[in-house]
Amino acid sequence: MTPDATAISATYRAEVAHPDTVAMQTFGFWIYLMSDLIIFATLFATFAVFSRSYAGGPTGKELVDLTYLLGETLFLLCSSVTYGLVMLAVHRGKKKWVLLGLVVTFLLGLGFVSMEIHEFYGLVAKGYGPDRSAFLSSFFTLVGTHGTHVTFGLIWMAVMMGQVAVKGLTSPVQSRLMRLSMFWHFLDLIWIGIFSIVYLMGVV
């Protein structure tokens, strides 16, 4: 029996109209975030094992610029809070404030990614690339995976700015903004682990 297209579309509409749809999507995305957390846990474990394997190369102490790190941290923390304000504007249906908040959050996130790319570029230029030692391999993998997540978050955010501008704050758009907010706060949470364990503990 082949399912007919109208039936599928009717089922889809019924699902979208279901009062629990957004709650289920939110929970499903939460499960995804938990699996992402496990990826980061394995990368943290790898880093912990190699955290003293310098192979005659630079140690954490020689690489970390604390003021620079504080700058990156504040960029990401502030972007997390501004995204929180975006969600408040979403619940109040203020489209202009949502767009403004997304632009500010995007720029703060872009500031973080730019600083990280600049940091990586400086390390590689000095010959301290991921090929220098096991310590640096695990460092680049862990911090780079986080940076890649933030970059994809920025792409997602740019798409959402377009959707809010063109479609307005429809239910599906609100639902997507909700999931992006979870993704964004989650990345800030991972960053706490990175700046504490990878950077600060490496300097002590």
Add this chain to the structure above:
Amino acid sequence: MNQAPIDNIGISRGSLKSYLTGFVLALILTAIPFAMVMSRAFSPGVTLIGIFSAGVVQILVHLHYFLHLDTSSAARWNVLAILFTLLIMIIFVGGTLWIMSNLNYRMM
């Protein structure tokens, strides 16, 4: 299409007050470990404990004030899922460190 705010989003919503409280707490909990490392006022052991404690508390602050995890029934399954993930993480990280340090010891 319907542009009204969605009612049931699965977890609670947060307010301006909760985001600002979270922001101030997160700033303080970021400042503590950075100040401890930059000032070099404490012994390495105390500094490590300070960084670790501030990190754990800051993660809890973010989970509560930004991701809205609490004991309400709306967030119950989210809390259960993260507790289970935490168990897996402890097994992964703890197990890895245990096995690798043991291996390192025996290879010496």
